[in-house]
Amino acid sequence: MKHKSKHFDVIVVGAGHAGVESVHAAVKLKQRVALVTLDPASLGRMSCNPAIGGIAKGQLVRELDVFGGLMPLISDVSGVQFKLLNLSKGRAVWSPRAQIDKRVYERSAQKALLFHSRLKIFRDEVINVLLIKNKISGVLLRTGQAIHAPTVVLTCGTFLGGLVHIGEQKIQAGRMGEHRAEGITEALESLGIRSGRLKTGTPPRLLRASINWDKTNAVFGDTNPIPFSYSTINFSPPNLPCYHIKTNPECHGVIQKNLFKSPMYSGDITGVGPRYCPSIEDKIHRFVDKESHLLYLEPEWTGSDQIYVNGFSTSLPEKIQLIALREIPALKNVEFLRPGYAIEYSFFPPAQLKSSLESKHIQGLFFAGQINGTSGYEEAAAQGLIAGVNASMYNKNQEPLVLGRDEAYIGVLIDDLITKDTSEPYRMFTSRAEFRLLLRYSNADMRLLEKANRFNLITNRLYDTLHKKLKLTNHTIGGLNGSLSQEEIFNILPQLKTKKPPHPAPAKRFLKRPEVSISSIPKRFFTELNNKDINPLWVREIFLEVETQIKYEGYILRQLKQVERMAKQEHVSIPHDIEYSKINTLSKEAREKLQFVRPETLGQAFRVSGVTPADISVLSVLIYK
Amino acid sequence: MNTPADTIVAPATPFGFGGISVVRLSGPFSEKIVYTITSLPNGKKPLFKPRQSTHTLLVEKNGATFDDGLITFFKSPSSYTGEDSFEISCHGNPTIVQKIIDRCCEEGARMAEPGEFTRRSFINGKIDLLQAESVSSLIYSKSCEGASLNHKILQGKLSKKIIEIKEKIITLLIMVEFELDFSEEDLQPDLRKNLLSKIKPILSEIEKLLSTRKEGRLLTEGALVVITGKPNVGKSTLLNSLTETDRAITSPIPGTTRDSIEVSLLLFGVPVRFCDTAGIRKGAVDVEQEGIRRTKILTQKADLVLCLYEYKKNHTNKQKPVDLRQEIHIINKTDLIMPGELKNLKKLLPNYVFISAKKKDGLNILKRKIKDLLGISSSLSNTFSLTTARQRIALEDTCNCLAAGIKLLQDNNFSCELLSFELCSALDSIDSLLGTTAPNEIINRVFSSFCVGK
Ligand SMILES: Nc1nc2c(ncn2[C@@H]2O[C@H](COP(=O)(O)OP(=O)(O)OP(=O)(O)O)[C@@H](O)[C@H]2O)c(=O)[nH]1
Ligand SMILES: [Mg+2]
Secondary structure: OOOOOOEOOEEEEOOOHHHHHHHHHHHHOOOOEEEEEOOHHHOOOOOOOOEEEOOOHHHHHHHHHHOOOOHHHHHHHHEEEEEEEOHHHOHHHOEEEEEEOHHHHHHHHHHHHOOOOOEEEEEOOEEEEEEEOOEEEEEEEOOOOEEEOOEEEEOOOOOEEEEEEEOOEEEEOOOOOOOOOOOHHHHHHOOOOOOEEEEEEEOOEEEHHHOOHHHOEEEOOOOOOOOOOOOOOOOOOOOOOEEEEEOOHHHHHHHHHOHHHOHHHHOOOOOEOOOOOOOHHHHHHHOOOOOOOEEEEEEOOOOOOEEEEEOOOOOOOHHHHHHHHOOOHHHOOOOEEEOOEEEEEEEOOHHHEOOOOEEOOOEOEEEOHHHHOEOOHHHHHHHHHHHHHHHHHHHOOOOOOOOOOOOOHHHHHHHHHHHOOOOOOEOOOHHHOOOHHHOOHHHHHHHHHHHHHHOOOOOHHHHHHHHHHHHHHHHHHHHOOOEEOHHHHHHHOHHHHHOOOOOOEEHHHHHOOOOOOHHHOOHHHHHHHHOOOOOHHHHHHHHHHHHHHHHOHHHHHHHHHHHHHHHHHHOOEOOOOOOHHHOOOOOHHHHHHHHHHOOOEHHHHHHOOOOOHHHHHHHHHHHHO | OOOOOOOEEEEOOOOOOOOEEEEEEEOOOHHHHHHHHEEOOOOOOOOOOEOOEEEEEEEOOOOOEEEEEEEEEEOOOOOOOOOOEEEEEEEOOHHHHHHHHHHHHHOOOEEOOOOHHHHHHHHOOOOOHHHHOOHHHHHHOOOOOOOOHHHHHHHHHHHHHHHHHHHHHHHHHHHHHHHHHOOOOOOOOOHHHHHHHHHHHHHHHHHHHHHOHHHHHHHHOOEEEEEEEOOOOOHHHHHHHHHOOOOOOOOOOOOOOOOOEEEEEEEOOEEEEEEEOOOOOOOOOHHHHHHHHHHHHHHHHOOEEEEEEEOOOOOOOOOOOOOOOOEEEEEEOHHHOOHHHHHHHHHHOOOOEEOEOOOOEOHHHHHHHHHHHHOOOOOHHHOOOOOOHHHHHHHHHHHHHHHHHHHHHHOOOOOHHHHHHHHHHHHHHHHHHHOOOOHHHHHHHHHHHOOOOO
């Protein structure tokens, strides 16, 4: 399709991970999309560490996959080491993670999108938004041209108004070496949208040849890896190692001595940094007792000269960084390709958004990704997908795609964003999900398949096969109601032999015992799983889900009860004309916060930070009146 | 202020009998209503001043006096509910209390819903949630109704204790969540031992708190004391003597009492409900049998059972006391026993109390024993204790979750996430008493307690 005019259905601004998923979702929903980016060659670039997934993030990626996201597919293609994390801690927190070849990743993303017939790319920068009353109608580009669409998705958040700090040195920049996004912040502020500042750090990049690899610890991934995407078949990715090294007291000493040179301590940086990803100077300052911190050396792509030092993000002067690292035996002669640095940037507190990610102020304007104060590729991608879908739904005049906290990590993510104060970059954790036991990576299909289908985000073929997979899972669970013979019971639990002989009993009951695993249940219960039609990669997951659903049955039921309890107030909508400032029985803080956030439901109000249960009861009494 | 338009009335003291009962009235029309139902002894209408008590007569619509009482006026906003309110103290008799409520309703008040005073107080910003207990309890809890000042202080102490426990659970949860979200290595070797050593004391602390429930209940609901024994041993006579009434019919014919009769009495400041029952014997006819069935249920509910026996010549100590903490064994009709024989008997049966219900002999000794066994002590009002069933249920749930957590920790296939679930559930139950802990509160605490991040 040729775009003769400058009129589109959706304009996506920014081609990071949020932008990519937005575009991908919107074109899939048959929207004509304009993508505005300064550098199409950096579409889908992994700007920070070369990994996708990890604890809680792996679950996000799986969920994206059910909704037809791009990230899971290209991660499977570009992964060089796959690992399921948290194996010893319980199956709901098992989290897939992959070490990625950055180059392959961005190439795959570009291949998937750049030449899409419904997409037109503008190599330009947005400097303002165009409005008709309080509805968006397009954007104004730096080159002077205007493009038009009823919806705009802003994902241009990679270091908006970025200010880089290396020691006392300050550089105005986006990512190091990249152009800095400007203009849009002031334009949005003038429309009454509030902005804030955040801070994050990145570690230095080392020259591969300058590292003494003999003094590092090679760590490999799983030998029997699982892919992120349900669509991936014939999965046999490489298994390249990462390398561990440890900091030591000498290294700490150097940092301690030079703390005052860090802009974080000199007061030069005012933005708030993420506490979950502290700089090395933070770690050493706050946890004096720890003699050593683990660092990971991660190659950024296959054959890369550039090594990422995960765990050593810092804004100390370059020289100090170097001296400190050279105290570590493996890095005795290390050379930098690029020092670590801290970066301050602007964002728009997402409490100003609806659960569809649409602005509460301006109709048709959506926000996704780092611009909302999140960190991480996966968090950005998840929002990008939701914003892309919902911009399309907006155009089609249909209900938006909104996921519940009990349905998906994506739901938790967005609900947190729109109700909580963002005082530091937001990253996903499993403990943010109060219904964690329900949100397993292994049941993402079960949780989300129907919704994905309803929103036309999944191909019919994948839907059908996943549907079959779920039926098979349920069927297998049902089959385990069948009884085990006395002999079979003895085989599983030989210790029972000494006691009086057990009666034949349902296999399920034995599987519930902590010491019995599904592999010890007789094969005859699983004959259906030998079916040639199912993806062999799935069989393992069916086993896992069957086992989990049986072993966790009691817990799952209890968790569902909690969901039910939450649901009672969750969907009670709050009249949008409510004047919080006039309800003087609300606490002062609640009045201010609620007035700013203007939650859509009582459930959301409950989670607004600073709002106490007492405030909620006042609200509910008023609403029910 | 969100002042509801109507005026509500309800009894503020839980018991019909015993010295004084209080009726509470709150709302914009309360002054007008009280004005209408009272009159001064000299026939004039009284004038109520805030925070002052006025002695008045309580009068019917036609002007006839039905009782007298002490009336205290609390002017808005300096009242419990924040509205104009009155407290009417009258004689402790349920009929009178009902009469006052009826009169108020005749004049335009309406009977308060359970918890409505507290809800109004809360909406008007007079109390915070901790005092009002949790959101849902606003609707169900009665404990704030008619709470004396003393009672409120007790509540505050209790909250403090529960907050302490909650803090301890959160500390555990932080360790567990750190393990789940940040530590990519295997479980720290000491974690289990460490957690176990911390979780056990919390459990016993809650168990201790749960045991105070009995005292708390005594103060608010009163104790139930049931009198049992074979027909004709003098149960009904004892009830009448103890309560100085003649509510129960007595007769020399065995099987006189067919159904239980209850009489309340203030015993050393604690309301006690004494309950007479149908005597249990073999071969009883149908009606009696039903009475006997009820007796059995009653004794199970009782805080204390008075087992009454009649002296027979060669009385053997056949009926071994089952649980001396919940039963008092009594030999009645001592007036029929020869003094010498009685002396022997007392030596023979040292755990028994000897009385004559008819002659009111030995009743004071019995009353003191009842007091001791019910745990009524002068220090009772100085300790904090659980008062409502909701508090008990919440803490029992907490206990169950912690116990399940301990079981998980002792299992070889220990699962950190399930432990987290049990701890979160424990926290949930506690939160139903205190207000909610947001999941992000925990994660924020993890950040500040551990060195997280690679
Ligand atoms: N001499 C004497 N007679 C008593 C005493 N207590 C009760 N009696 C008499 O014993 C008879 C039975 O007394 P009740 O109080 O009706 O006995 P009860 O245990 O309630 O009997 P049921 O209701 O039939 O089970 C009555 O005639 C009482 O007057 C006592 O202390 N001394
Ligand atoms: Mg009787």
